[in-house]
Amino acid sequence: MTGRQLSEKPSQLRSPLVLKLRTMVELTPGDVAALDALGSVRHHCAGGQTLFEADKRRTAAVLVHDGWAFRHRTLSDGRRQVIDFDLPGDLCDPTVFVTSRAGFSMQALTALSYSLVRAEEVLDLMTRSPRIGAAFWWADAHQEAITRAHLVAVGRMSAYERVAYLLWELWTRLRMIGLADGAGFEFPAGQDVIADAAGLSYVHLSRTLRRLDREGLLRRAGRNWRILDAGRLHDLVQITDGLQLNPLARRIQERLSR
Amino acid sequence: MTGRQLSEKPSQLRSPLVLKLRTMVELTPGDVAALDALGSVRHHCAGGQTLFEADKRRTAAVLVHDGWAFRHRTLSDGRRQVIDFDLPGDLCDPTVFVTSRAGFSMQALTALSYSLVRAEEVLDLMTRSPRIGAAFWWADAHQEAITRAHLVAVGRMSAYERVAYLLWELWTRLRMIGLADGAGFEFPAGQDVIADAAGLSYVHLSRTLRRLDREGLLRRAGRNWRILDAGRLHDLVQITDGLQLNPLARRIQERLSR
């Protein structure tokens, strides 16, 4: 829409990748330009499309610009665990830069606009700027924290708590990128997918959502979900680390920018 | 024991950190010397000791030289999920280099010999050598893969499969570092800890281990566990990624060493 300018673009027009990495590591204008270039070629696909599959070789990460996707692993008999949802600005997964095979499959949930970030380009950038290396590593660590909390939820929480946890996580992440407000958010996933994320059957997920409704925590109208009682929801959740951004970044930045 | 020599030390005397990182990224003698220095101060603690706690600030990672530890997250009512076991050579967790608070607690399982690797030192090293940065990042990505597979196991596998999965994971990792052979391994954890790793009650874990025994897959004598039928065990497991080392490293190395 707006032409590229020589000076700083207004941040609204920045690639979501830059916005995200920049929250953690202070980037020089040169870094920003290099990162912007990474996300410059846009691809599109329809909802339901598979972007890559587990155990296949890969040389590029997927940077989501617009739409939702999810990553999952499916066992030979069809049982499926959704690892995580991917939102605009998410890099799925940064691990590809140091690893050659995907540990999971990735599928678009809605129509998706994305870029492919080639591992070689990132490694080149790393050589030139340790700040960029740290920023990508941080993005990876952030995902790791999310996965870890997910493991705790699935391993040790009841269905009710687990679903609350998932809602909380998504709501928090969406608010961070301006796609949700204090009231709630649009959640484009079907209950089968949500159930596979929570490690529940879709029947029990439905029961559980109904209970959240009945008890006044959540109200749904189609894909529009409203949080009615954030306080009680948070009480159920307990683990909220892995979601908050992390102030050590300032320290990293000082170290690396010398 | 043996004095430090000017030339290459025999690899048996190398820090397990170097051995591990080197499997992935080709390191220069300078890199190796720098990494060796990281693990030079040894600390010791008794089994059961807590090394750090979730949500507390940290500035150093723990590098295990000898003994077992585990990382876990405990909910306010005492329910506990073991995230992972830490074996000699493991860096727990590399995430600290880009993150300021632990997402979990760490506890020694046996008497432990370890070093503290300060984030600042690693960041300094990264500035000097992108290879070292990539190596640490890889170590982090490797842990992430393990956690992810663990999530799938806990979320979507039956108790029987899940325990098989855990055994397989530990056995594989122990063989990689020469602490297990084709027959089995020493597993110093009590059943309460193993149960919390599998996301099961210790009673059901006991039942499940008995079943593995009854069906001829596993035989235990105290802490000594022997795998009797690796083939059938592997069939139960399905997911084995995250365990194999990864040949992309060669590519990284080429890129970074120019």
Add this chain to the structure above:
DNA sequence: GGCCTGCCTTAACCTGTGTTAATAATGCGG
């Protein structure tokens, strides 16, 4: 050697979640 203490095992029982299947919404193309 006997006791104590901390595991591990077993049994009986209970409950949360899965399964199957029928019904009700919802959304979509014509």
Add this chain to the structure above:
DNA sequence: CCGCATTATTAACACAGGTTAAGGCAGGCC
């Protein structure tokens, strides 16, 4: 606005795994 296909809900039932509690066994200590 109707009919079809998909997705969500509900109900009835089954079962994996949790809970409680009672032994058993081994190792450490006096």
